Amino acid sequence: MENPPLRPSTYQVLEQHGVDRRSFIKFCTAMAAALGLDATMVPQIVEALENKPRIPVIWLHGLECTCCSESFIRSSHPIAQDIILNMISLDYDDTLQAAAGFQVEDIRKRIMKEYPGEYLLAVEGNAPTKDGGVYCTVGGETFLSILEETAEKAKAIIAWGSCASNGCVQAAKPNPTGAKPIHALLPHKTIINVPGCPPIAEVMTGVLTYILTFGQLPELDRIGRPKMFYGQRLHDKCYRRPFFDAGQFVEAWDDEGARKGWCLYKMGCRGPSTYNSCSTFKWNNGVSWPIGSGHGCIGCAENNFWDNGPFYQRLSGIPVPGIDSTPDEVGATLAGAAVIGVGAHFVSSVVRRFGQKPAQPTPDSGDKGRGDV
């Protein structure tokens, strides 16, 4: 028997698994489509998967609820099985790992030693920093120390979800454990923030496969989010947007507007201040999304969203240059079909205001975001 290469490429593994070349090319084409890439990029994907070895991945869990892992295994394209068996080597992940106890920690240490600068670190959750980190320990060590140790020689670091990216619920006031997002704990590292509570499954697998395919990090915005998935405001691509523009709003749960699918702005929807792919990809293979099922967006991908509530209080007091009106008034005006031109001007002004980027986050900043809208 010929000696196999030390670390086979994704294609070699797929081939070993009985996947023929035709299916492989189809897979690459589907992946290009999933990533929103032009068909001319398919050869580049094929080339990358044919020649690149499976990358070792260490997936750590800190203070979190495991919704990110759950979301990850909901991915429809590619499915979790393909990723775990064919695309990466998921060497450490407490949620799915067969081994337990010291055998697991041995794996982590071995990967760090054998693949310095080559393994990918995925972090779900964040680290408590108060009181020496005693609020989260694994194998008798603080999660904080494990994170710092594992990050040191990682090739790249992905912060899954809002916990790792921006602190999420345990960092909400008064943040009893001093929980901090990963970028605040590893200030000298480049970190890919993939926020959301949880992030959309196909966004997670899209980020991962982009890195595997192109051998580089996706282009990030100034708060570390991949532009390809966090560049759009929900409101701009919301299918209920025409109702906002027309001033038709849900006024109470289960009212006529709710049954007709009108705009949820008055029920507190954070679509106008949230950057995510929900209004494009939707959730669970495109079945629906929060607004599509009648509840406003709670802004779960935005910094400090827990402290930007209450959730059912509308984004209020939107100052509009030149026009002293609010969507309530505009709605009333439009319902009277009087001044469409003014309404259009107002809407475009609101869009400009909403369109402003949120302020640069700080690890444990307090109220932010609402005032920025």
Add this chain to the structure above:
Amino acid sequence: MTTRVVVDPVTRIEGHLRIEAMLDDRNVIHDAISSGTMWRGLEVILQGRDPRDAWAFAERICGVCTTVHALASVRSVENALGIQVPPNADIIRNIMFLTQMVQDHVIHFYHLHALDWVDVVSALKADPAATAALAQKVSPSWPYASTGYFRDIAGTLKKFADSGQLGIFQNAYWGHPAYKLPAEANLMAVAHYLEALKWQKEIVKIHTIFGGKNPHPNYIVGGMASAISMQGDNAINMERLNYVRGLIQDATNIVENLYIPDLLAVASFYPEWTQIGGGLGSYMVYGDIPQNGIGDPSRFRFPRGVVLHKNLSEVLPLDLADSGQITEEVAHSWYEYPEGKKALHPWDGVTQARYNGPKPPYKQLDENGGYSWLKSPRWKGNAVEVGPLARMLVGYASGNTEFKDVVGEALGALKLPATALFSTLGRTAARGLETRLAVRWLMQEYEHLITNLKAGDSATADTSRWDPSTWPAEAKGFGFTEAPRGALGHWLHIKDQKIANYQIVVPSTWNASPKDGQGQRGAYEAALLDTPMADPKRPVEILRTIHSFDPCLACASHVLGPDGRKLSEVIIR
């Protein structure tokens, strides 16, 4: 001489759990401690917030059993404010609840628990034709059972093993003498591990339809946000309902033709595990799946009650509002009560974190001191187990024929007496049996919704008390559900339209709790006693029993800090 076996992290669970087991010189466990090693302080964070927002915070306690905390939370607010949700809202919530239970139990069996019983490496030796014959015998109605199918799976597995990159399967306990399945059964289980992984992303689409996403779908106080409009295309309509129906049918197929046959097949090879891991022998169920509103426990599909000391001839009544029944203690927890060791009802819960464990990194905990971020909840002073086994036993002991039939059928197939249920294997089997009930009820709830719609009732929310100005100055309430892992309760105190107090007592706290002031062990600790271990360095026996409870530690660790009080004090020694 005592050997101390430490398992940390316990993997294939949610959250961070540490087990320390003390073995005698015959390698039999004579004492054990269960330690939750994380704390997030959600109840502290909930204070001062709008009660209508609480469900979203509480839901983030756990993403594995997503929805259950949201459900308990909206029920607690509705209970406090006297809101009765429309029947359709109860039905949609029941559908979402049952969807969660089915998905969670199937994932638990295949992806979190199976590797305790299934030796993946042994599957490499399986003969595909013999595996196909076995699979067709085990489940004649499951379509993927050809020799070619299993040859492909075996090929995939072999090449994965040959590649040298074993990923999540590396360094495990393969070849351990406690693995008893023949190679063909192992190969069949590996194939079904992959089938179940593909399917689990489908059933959750029911949550997406009614709640917008999964994990963490949306709820509202007063009902559900997904309005129904049978004459429109922008709300729940016939297309959406057909989608739900199809997903329920697929789930029924998976449960009846994959999960249950696999469960019985695996169980038949491990009869000794009906004698191990029984633990406390006392069981508690809050009950759920209302048929006449949440205020009428007599019409719950899961009956409420307590069974003490394996006495199936009596089901004791339970009251969540009675301050003498459900209490929490902190004798071995890293918390402190102002009044010392007195047990407190959740409505009166006052606690401050006080870490007095060893300074990390540490090698072992002190079983005589504080050793966990979990408290010790007790019912009338009794340590009790919650979860699927508790539900099946309380249903069985209540004389409910649905429960008696599924239990009787399984015991008959395995030729086991009812006492076999008081065990590790009994716990694992009970989870499967209640999943059979759950898919059955799922379709019944769906049909119930259709019946209501036919009768012209499409209401999904009661908004009469949505506006906080309609609320009393002060109100107390509790909400509960039967989460996949057991009885879950939220206790809430609203003052001046804000949350003054929020206390959560979750299933894994009941099960994973440390000893109380009387020295009574929690359910995990009790269940590990008297377990013989073949190889203390490869603790597969500990994993079997602990996984049979399906631990969820993000849920379990909590604390409440009263207003203005110092939230935590840490003493490192």
